Amino acid sequence: MATVDEGAYADKLIEASLGACDPTLAHTYAHHAGTVGDWLADIATSTGNQALFSTSIGSENTTYFDDAASGSSIYGALTTYGTSKGATYAYSTEVVRLERDDGGRATGVIAKGADGSYTRYQASKGVVLATGAYNGDQDMVRKYIPWLDLDTTDEYSPLANNGNTGDGLKMALWTGARIGSVPHCPMVHFIKGAMPMAGSLFVNGAGRRFMDEGTSMEVIAQTVMRQPGHAMYQVGDAKPSGMALLMMSMGASSGADASAAGTSSAMGASGAAGASGATGAAASGMAGASGAAASGAGAAGASGATGASGSAGAGSASSAATAGTSGAAGASGSSSGSGNGAADPSANLGGSGETYNSLDELAAAYDMDAAVLKQTVERWNELVTKGVDEDFGSNFKIAQTIDTPPYSITASPGCRLAMIGGPQVDANLAVLDDDYKPIPGLYAAGNCTCGFYGPNYPMQVQDGIARAFSTVSGYLAAKNAIAG
Numbered sequence: 209m210a211t212v213d214e215g216a217y218a219d220k221l222i223e224a225s226l227g228a229c230d231p232t233l234a235h236t237y238a239h240h241a242g243t244v245g246d247w248l249a250d251i252a253t254s255t256g257n258q259a260l261f262s263t264s265i266g267s268e269n270t271t272y273f274d275d276a277a278s279g280s281s282i283y284g285a286l287t288t289y290g291t292s293k294g295a296t297y298a299y300s301t302e303v304v305r306l307e308r309d310d311g312g313r314a315t316g317v318i319a320k321g322a323d324g325s326y327t328r329y330q331a332s333k334g335v336v337l338a339t340g341a342y343n344g345d346q347d348m349v350r351k352y353i354p355w356l357d358l359d360t361t362d363e364y365s366p367l368a369n370n371g372n373t374g375d376g377l378k379m380a381l382w383t384g385a386r387i388g389s390v391p392h393c394p395m396v397h398f399i400k401g402a403m404p405m406a407g408s409l410f411v412n413g414a415g416r417r418f419m420d421e422g423t424s425m426e427v428i429a430q431t432v433m434r435q436p437g438h439a440m441y442q443v444g445d446a447k448p449s450g451m452a453l454l455m456m457s458m459g460a461s462s463g464a465d466a467s468a469a470g471t472s473s474a475m476g477a478s479g480a481a482g483a484s485g486a487t488g489a490a491a492s493g494m495a496g497a498s499g500a501a502a503s504g505a506g507a508a509g510a511s512g513a514t515g516a517s518g519s520a521g522a523g524s525a526s527s528a529a530t531a532g533t534s535g536a537a538g539a540s541g542s543s544s545g546s547g548n549g550a551a552d553p554s555a556n557l558g559g560s561g562e563t564y565n566s567l568d569e570l571a572a573a574y575d576m577d578a579a580v581l582k583q584t585v586e587r588w589n590e591l592v593t594k595g596v597d598e599d600f601g602s603n604f605k606i607a608q609t610i611d612t613p614p615y616s617i618t619a620s621p622g623c624r625l626a627m628i629g630g631p632q633v634d635a636n637l638a639v640l641d642d643d644y645k646p647i648p649g650l651y652a653a654g655n656c657t658c659g660f661y662g663p664n665y666p667m668q669v670q671d672g673i674a675r676a677f678s679t680v681s682g683y684l685a686a687k688n689a690i691a692g
């Protein structure tokens with residue numbers, strides 16, 4: 209397994225956050241990630257599962273926890289382990305209020321059960337908020353990530369939409385916590401319709417090429433939202449694309465057309481990332497389990513996060529459901545590999561592989577200036593013939609000229625996976641008040657925090673980092689809550 213220079217890795221995170229993260233938290237994460245990964249692996253093996261770590265996907269720093277071989281879930285392993293330590297879990301239980309005493313200490317939560325009754329859970333050690341992102345509350349997205357256009361991006365997972373309603377952020381806000389500064393961190397991936405990649409022509413709503421199509425998802429999201437129409441489209445022609453030809457030459461199923469090849473390959477990557485759903489479930493399970501904290505947190509002993517989940521973990525059940533299903537969604541997306549026509553791009557964007565006999569017709573259908581679009585395609589063909597992208601420095605290895613009608617257009621809507629943000633936490637995962645002082649007994653982990661990310665999801669540093677951070681921060685928050 210590759211070794212990682214902790215300091216250099218943390219520096220990358222800090223740089224990717226544009227200086228908006230807490231550097232101490234970045235270093236804390238880098239320092240503890242390996243230990244927490246080992247802890248998770250030990251739990252997997254001690255509960256009859258198999259922990260498979262791989263560095264084969266994504267960046268050199270990526271580690272995937274793959275329990276597919278055993279056919280069971282890391283969430284199941286964690287709950288089995290927690291139960292063996294005396295933990296209990298409250299399923300279908302929604303935390304509705306966070307409580308603090310007169311001295312300001314977080315003392316527990318009030319939660320609503322499936323039968324509509326309310327229960328007060330008292331925390332003997334502390335409360336850890338771990339309610340995930342706020343995809344499901346569009347007003348929050350508008351407020352905290354104002355540059356993201358909700359009309360031209362798609363909510364990717366109905367589960368995230370329903371379960372991630374920003375409750376942790378709201379409860380923290382209502383109880384006097386400092387919410388991290390705007391803009392928060394959106395995870396937006398282009399995994400529907402046409403998948404952007406080097407060597408494919410993408411244009412904005414005005415018909416103009418505007419970026420290196422092979423750049424990172426997060427940079428693409430920021431760039432697209434600043435383009436006319438807040439959208440981008442792949443333009444192709446009747447010939448198989450370079451990617452399709454490449455895949456055919458590698459023995460992939462023949463007949464894949466431009467976008468189909470592109471999308472399925474890209475979705476494959478995302479599906480592979482979905483494999484880290486195992487880790488995600490672990491993260492959520494663990495963080496969620498500690499989410500409601502409640503009475504007797506830590507009663508199960510000082511064995512890290514599981515100890516903290518000792519009692520009453522509202523959110524743990526749904527937590528695993530969401531994360532597990534998210535991973536599965538990625539995986540099934542990859543196998544269905546929808547390309548032209550088969551995907552379901554944002555209704556507002558249209559363009560799912562429609563074909564037109566001329567660029568004039570295509571431009572007219574999309575309200576683009578035909579002269580601009582034709583100029584774009586002409587320039588593209590000129591650069592492809594030269595074999596060098598003099599305009600944006602994209603890798604042109606698989607680029608093809610676009611000159612054979614009918615011409616196709618496929619929208620590439622950004623998919624909202626996780627709208628990340630919440631109370632500002634320090635390096636101990638303690639929630640801060642408006643004076644940057646820790647609120648006694650209150651911690652937060654995972655996607656309902658600010659402090660680890662800046663305005664950009666740092667996928668260029670590590671694939672799967674949200675799940676990794678949720679795991680590590682859940683572990684540390686619970687440990688710190690127990691330590692008091």
Ligand SMILES: Cc1cc2nc3c(=O)[nH]c(=O)nc-3n(C[C@H](O)[C@H](O)[C@H](O)COP(=O)(O)OP(=O)(O)OC[C@H]3O[C@@H](n4cnc5c(N)ncnc54)[C@H](O)[C@@H]3O)c2cc1C
Pocket residue numbers: 301302303304338339340341364365368370371372373374375376478481482484488491492493495496499522523524525526527528529530531534535537538625626653654655656671672673674675676678
């Ligand atoms: C389709 C998809 C693909 C993704 N792919 C990746 C990937 O490849 N790599 C990666 O790192 N990340 C990925 N993510 C993001 C990843 O799933 C999250 O970053 C991770 O699950 C966050 O963990 P969390 O514990 O903070 O929150 P969650 O996993 O969202 O867990 C929070 C839980 O709290 C529950 N909850 C909310 N409010 C309450 C309440 N009031 N009371 C009780 N419970 C409550 C929610 O229902 C939820 O179950 C993906 C997300 C989606 C949607």
